[in-house]
Amino acid sequence: MDNSTFYVSSRLVAVSNTGPLLSAFQCGRVDLLKLYLAVIHIPQSELMEFERHNASEEIRSLIAEGFVVVHHLGPEECTKAEELAKNIAASVEARVKEFEHHLPEAEAMVLMRRPELGCEVLLVEEKAAREVARELKLEITGFVGIVAKAASEGIITIEEVQCLLEMCRQKGTRYSDALIEWAQEYGRERR
Amino acid sequence: MKEGYITAHEPDEELLGPKDLEEDVATLDRLLAEKRKAAILSELDPETWHLLEELVEQGICQDEKEAVTRAVRAFVLAVSPQPYRLVRG
Numbered sequence: 001m002d003n004s005t006f007y008v009s010s011r012l013v014a015v016s017n018t019g020p021l022l023s024a025f026q027c028g029r030v031d032l033l034k035l036y037l038a039v040i041h042i043p044q045s046e047l048m049e050f051e052r053h054n055a056s057e058e059i060r061s062l063i064a065e066g067f068v069v070v071h072h073l074g075p076e077e078c079t080k081a082e083e084l085a086k087n088i089a090a091s092v093e094a095r096v097k098e099f100e101h102h103l104p105e106a107e108a109m110v111l112m113r114r115p116e117l118g119c120e121v122l123l124v125e126e127k128a129a130r131e132v133a134r135e136l137k138l139e140i141t142g143f144v145g146i147v148a149k150a151a152s153e154g155i156i157t158i159e160e161v162q163c164l165l166e167m168c169r170q171k172g173t174r175y176s177d178a179l180i181e182w183a184q185e186y187g188r189e190r191r
Numbered sequence: 192m193k194e195g196y197i198t199a200h201e202p203d204e205e206l207l208g209p210k211d212l213e214e215d216v217a218t219l220d221r222l223l224a225e226k227r228k229a230a231i232l233s234e235l236d237p238e239t240w241h242l243l244e245e246l247v248e249q250g251i252c253q254d255e256k257e258a259v260t261r262a263v264r265a266f267v268l269a270v271s272p273q274p275y276r277l278v279r280g
Contacts, residue, residue, distance in 0.1 A: 010227040012219075019200035026197050036223060054196045095203045120222055126204040130211065139222060142207055145215030152216070172199030174206050182209035186216060 011038035015112045016123035017105045018042075018049040019173075020143040021068075023125075025058045027167040030067075032150050033143075040068045041117055043081075043107035071114075073107055081106040087132045094128035105129040112138050143168075144175065144183055151187025158184050232259075 014037045021040070024030045033040070040062075047070060050059040062068040073081060082099065084106035089099040096102070105124055109132065112119045122133055125142040133140050144165065151161045165180045207215070232255065235243070243255045252258040268274040 010223060010230045012222055012226060017200075019206075022197060022200045026199075036219060049200070053198045053200060058197070093205060095205065096201075120226070121218065125206045126201055127207060127211075128204065130207065139218050141215040141218050142212075144207065144212055145219055148212060148216050149219050168199075171197060172202050174199070174202065174204075176206075176208065178209050179207065179212060182212055186212070 011036055012120045013037075013039055013041070013118050014121045014123055015041045015108045015117075015119050017108045017125070017129065018046045018053070019125045020123035020146075021059065022050070022053055022055055023143040023168045023173055025055050026171045026173065027164040029147075029164055030058075030062065032146050032156070034067065035150060035155065036146060037121075039066070040123070041111050041119060042068060042070055043104060043111055044070055044072050045104045045107050046070075049104055071111055071117075073110060077107075077110045081110045084109055084132055084136075087135075088128050091128040091131050093126075093131055102129065106132075109133055109136060109138060112136075144179060148183040148186045151183070152190035154191055156187075158187050161187055 011034075021030075021033075021042075024033050047056075047059065050056055059068060063070060081103060085099040085102040088094055088102040088106060089097050094102070105126065106129075108122060108124065109129075111117065112122050113136075121139045121141055123142055124130055124133060124140055125144070130140055147156070147161055147164055150156045151158060156164070161184045162180060165175050165183060169175050169180075243258050246252045246258040247254055252261060264278050267277050271277055
């Protein structure tokens with residue numbers, strides 16, 4: 001069997017919060033997302049966030065090629081998202097307590113529950129949002145997880161793991177030293 | 192790409208730690224493995240699919256799953272030096 005064909009059809013359908021995509025843009029490695037994900041669904045509200053973070057051009061390019069698909073939420077879904085955003089804001093892990101701030105990640109969680117999309121994994125890296133996603137029994141991962149997996153398969157080197165995550169950190173993404181070290185260690189051990 | 196200008200998402204919020212990352216990679220491994228298993232049948236060439244359908248239509252196997260199971264077991268029995276350690280029942 002042709003391994004490349006097999007690999008393509010074995011990728012996951014994801015919903016992403018803004019953060020993991022921004023990290024991929026920050027270090028210029030959207031290709032790593034494409035290794036494991038067939039398509040990424042996002043709620044409309046994230047487009048404004050990408051614009052605010054100067055990533056409009058990048059996200060529009062991914063939308064144009066079909067790798068990212070944008071969805072409007074219906075009234076019932078918006079109500080559910082507001083409820084989830086309040087749960088995120090109420091989490092002990094949340095630093096920002098205004099629920100409106102957490103609406104995009106809450107909307108991403110609502111998209112995960114649309115059966116017609118067949119979503120399998122949610123990309124989210126904020127602790128508070130993860131706590132709520134776990135309560136909903138959603139499968140979660142993030143950009144760093146994808147980087148670590150790519151390293152474990154020899155697709156990128158251990159040095160690249162550090163370099164890529166440091167690039168994100170230099171642009172303000174709060175990946176800790178311990179996280180970066182673990183990602184490298186994981187890649188090293190699993191090779 | 193103007194990657195130098197892209198600012199961080201949620202700079203005030205705490206992000207995942209090493210333990211979360213361990214779970215993240217385990218989740219990816221598990222989901223991708225499940226997906227690969229599910230993809231196998233859809234990757235079969237048309238001729239093999241036709242053979243599977245013939246086995247079911249002729250009543251030799253109840254469904255495609257049984258046909259694959261019996262075929263793999265028969266193959267292991269044929270080629271493995273110690274097949275009875277691998278094939279049970």
